[in-house]
Amino acid sequence: MRVAEAWRVALDALRANRLRSALTMLGVIIGVASVVLLVAIGTGTKQKVEQQVEGLGSNLLLVVPGRIEVGNAPVVSPLTLKDVDAVTRVVGDPDRVAVTVASGATARAGARSDFTTVQGVLETTPAVFTRSLARGRYLTGTDVDTSRRVAVLGDSVARALFPDRDPLGQQVALAGVRFRVIGVFAPLGQSLGVDRDDEVHVPVTAAQRLWGTQRVDGIAVKAPDRERIDELGERIVAELNRRHPDTEFSAVTQQQILGVLGDILGVLTGVLAAIAGISLLVGGVGVSNIMLVSVRERTREIGLRKAVGARPRDIGVQFLLEAVLLTTIGGLTGMALGVGTALLVDALSPIPAAITWWSLALAFGVSAVVGIVFGVVPAQRAGRLDPVVALRTE
Amino acid sequence: MTEPVAAGSRGDPSTGERVAAIEAVDVSRTYQLDGVSVAALRGVSLTVQPGDYVALVGPSGSGKSTLMHLLGGLDRPTGGRLVIGGRDVNTLAPPEMATLRNETIGFVFQAFYLLPRTSAVENVALPLVYRGVSARQRRERAAAMLGRVGLGHRLDHRPNQMSGGEQQRVAIARALVTEPTVLLADEPTGNLDSVTGAAVLELLEQLNAESGVALVMVTHDQEVAARAHRRITMRDGVVVADSAHPHSVHDRPPSVDHGRPATLISAPSAEPRSASGSGPGHPSGGSGGAAGATGRLPREVERPGGAA
Numbered sequence A: 001m002r003v004a005e006a007w008r009v010a011l012d013a014l015r016a017n018r019l020r021s022a023l024t025m026l027g028v029i030i031g032v033a034s035v036v037l038l039v040a041i042g043t044g045t046k047q048k049v050e051q052q053v054e055g056l057g058s059n060l061l062l063v064v065p066g067r068i069e070v071g072n073a074p075v076v077s078p079l080t081l082k083d084v085d086a087v088t089r090v091v092g093d094p095d096r097v098a099v100t101v102a103s104g105a106t107a108r109a110g111a112r113s114d115f116t117t118v119q120g121v122l123e124t125t126p127a128v129f130t131r132s133l134a135r136g137r138y139l140t141g142t143d144v145d146t147s148r149r150v151a152v153l154g155d156s157v158a159r160a161l162f163p164d165r166d167p168l169g170q171q172v173a174l175a176g177v178r179f180r181v182i183g184v185f186a187p188l189g190q191s192l193g194v195d196r197d198d199e200v201h202v203p204v205t206a207a208q209r210l211w212g213t214q215r216v217d218g219i220a221v222k223a224p225d226r227e228r229i230d231e232l233g234e235r236i237v238a239e240l241n242r243r244h245p246d247t248e249f250s251a252v253t254q255q256q257i258l259g260v261l262g263d264i265l266g267v268l269t270g271v272l273a274a275i276a277g278i279s280l281l282v283g284g285v286g287v288s289n290i291m292l293v294s295v296r297e298r299t300r301e302i303g304l305r306k307a308v309g310a311r312p313r314d315i316g317v318q319f320l321l322e323a324v325l326l327t328t329i330g331g332l333t334g335m336a337l338g339v340g341t342a343l344l345v346d347a348l349s350p351i352p353a354a355i356t357w358w359s360l361a362l363a364f365g366v367s368a369v370v371g372i373v374f375g376v377v378p379a380q381r382a383g384r385l386d387p388v389v390a391l392r393t394e
Numbered sequence B: 001m002t003e004p005v006a007a008g009s010r011g012d013p014s015t016g017e018r019v020a021a022i023e024a025v026d027v028s029r030t031y032q033l034d035g036v037s038v039a040a041l042r043g044v045s046l047t048v049q050p051g052d053y054v055a056l057v058g059p060s061g062s063g064k065s066t067l068m069h070l071l072g073g074l075d076r077p078t079g080g081r082l083v084i085g086g087r088d089v090n091t092l093a094p095p096e097m098a099t100l101r102n103e104t105i106g107f108v109f110q111a112f113y114l115l116p117r118t119s120a121v122e123n124v125a126l127p128l129v130y131r132g133v134s135a136r137q138r139r140e141r142a143a144a145m146l147g148r149v150g151l152g153h154r155l156d157h158r159p160n161q162m163s164g165g166e167q168q169r170v171a172i173a174r175a176l177v178t179e180p181t182v183l184l185a186d187e188p189t190g191n192l193d194s195v196t197g198a199a200v201l202e203l204l205e206q207l208n209a210e211s212g213v214a215l216v217m218v219t220h221d222q223e224v225a226a227r228a229h230r231r232i233t234m235r236d237g238v239v240v241a242d243s244a245h246p247h248s249v250h251d252r253p254p255s256v257d258h259g260r261p262a263t264l265i266s267a268p269s270a271e272p273r274s275a276s277g278s279g280p281g282h283p284s285g286g287s288g289g290a291a292g293a294t295g296r297l298p299r300e301v302e303r304p305g306g307a308a
Helices: A003-016 A018-055 A081-091 A141-145 A155-161 A204-211 A229-243 A254-297 A299-307 A312-348 A357-384 A387-392 B064-071 B094-104 B120-129 B135-148 B164-176 B194-211 B222-227 B254-259 B270-275 B287-295
Strands: A060-065 A097-109 A112-121 A133-136 A150-153 A171-174 A177-185 A199-203 A218-222 A249-253 B022-033 B036-048 B053-057 B079-084 B105-108 B182-186 B214-218 B230-235 B238-242
Touching (some): A003 A312, A097 A155, A112 A155, A112 A204, A141 A204, A150 A155, A171 A199, A199 A204, A218 A229, A254 A312, A299 B094, A312 B094, B022 B064, B036 B064, B036 B079, B036 B238, B053 B222, B105 B164, B120 B164, B164 B194, B194 B214
Parallel strands (some): A112 A199, A150 A177
Antiparallel strands (some): A060 A249, A097 A171, A150 A199
């Protein structure tokens, strides 16, 4: 029997049992669609996080006490503004050095309040990180030098405290101390489920006075060029180690952060794909089951075909193609469903989803292989049927 | 594979030394059922010549169906020699058996066995599919064959749109579209009313006469059997009468199996038949008793499964 003929016969058989074929395919459809969708979500999340890390600014070097590793507990920082001055001397350009001292605090305006993160920073922050304002102005050198109680609100905080009026010029109480709002950030959105607009920037000097500390949590440096970023990091760490022999310091670049995040999210995507793969496997078992039923149901047809000259191989190929058709049609439908759902999720929910060609190829390939693997046993059984027994079957 | 040798000599019977379409020599067939041997055929010898018109008669369980399956290459004997179209089936692997059936044998079944949801012309063309004939040629040949059985106007009708007689004609066309040497018909009129059955029978006889295909027909109908040129009567797995060889038939009484404790005849043999109440007595079994034996056969329909 020619292959084209076998395809036609297999397609006819599926058409003859539309409902059953559709239900059998459903298992494969769900499996393939979930593989495509979950991989898309995993990939989309990874891409978005990478974008956000890159969006922080280019050639960024983050200097913190302790080691930057997944699972490491944060260390209480021994750094002070004197250390920042020392780092600035190493860098040679005060505009390239930013600091932060952060703590959670309740922001209050009139009857409204919002628990948020208050960051004590230098006026250099917008130059080091890419951060733009929606309204008003940012902190100035004078604000920092004079510990002026002025604040720049993140978009979420501004909405929470001033839903129906202009926050500029209004008073905000941070941990009970009044600050004047001088600016509002442009919104950034979420990153890994964290609202990046939920923060308030105040002068680092004012923040230290607010919490009664000399501490600085971390220093960020914008390197003049990418080539010497590692060398600059080493020099800064060496200087800080000289000043604080008891503490270890780390200088990490965006590339290193991306690498760590990429590894985590890659594992996450893999786990999601594996879970979805299990449902694809279950779909394959369903195909095998239905093919066995189909062989039994069409025993007499098999007997007749054998009587008029079908060889065992002809019958086997016919049923194998039927199984492969079930899974590949199901696979294509599942791909379409998965892509469609992923696009919807990406457009309508905060969860990012990105379609990758390899996930489509993988899902389709696996569904075809599932058809072959789970079709072989029923096909062999059909091919080996004794024609006399098959013809007798009622 | 080339055309069977028998086909070449089909149109030249005057040479005398004709090559048999099917030759069975002391063929037996024993089934193993739950560890027990059941002998369905116990040494059958017969020859079917091209152009023969043979009726195969006998009570249920006499081995007719088993013999038909063997003659059609659907099954293999467990003993003896069976040559179909010049090829010894015991030397053939399953795929070769399939090809042999495709080229040499045409089957017509009592229940038609047409593929549902498939047009008449496609049903008829089915054997050609396994011969690798192109789609266009298949349709041409199938349509021509349907014309010969009087259904040239119903090519694209489906089985459920046709009467029983028409369905059996489609089945006959399917059996003959490959131009086989032998047409095996298992109760071809069994599912049809008498008028339709007679017309189908006439068609089979006409095709037998016109094309020289040997017609071997299993039947319970004595009138049908009487029209055949040759009648072979079976009982208890042996041929008890063959009108082509009136003096060489087995002269074994039905009780012969009592001497063989290892062999069981599971289906109703001589004793249970009278218990069914439809037959007045035992056929005498001798050469002269062939016609008489079939004359007293119960007219029950043999189940396809009652081979043993």
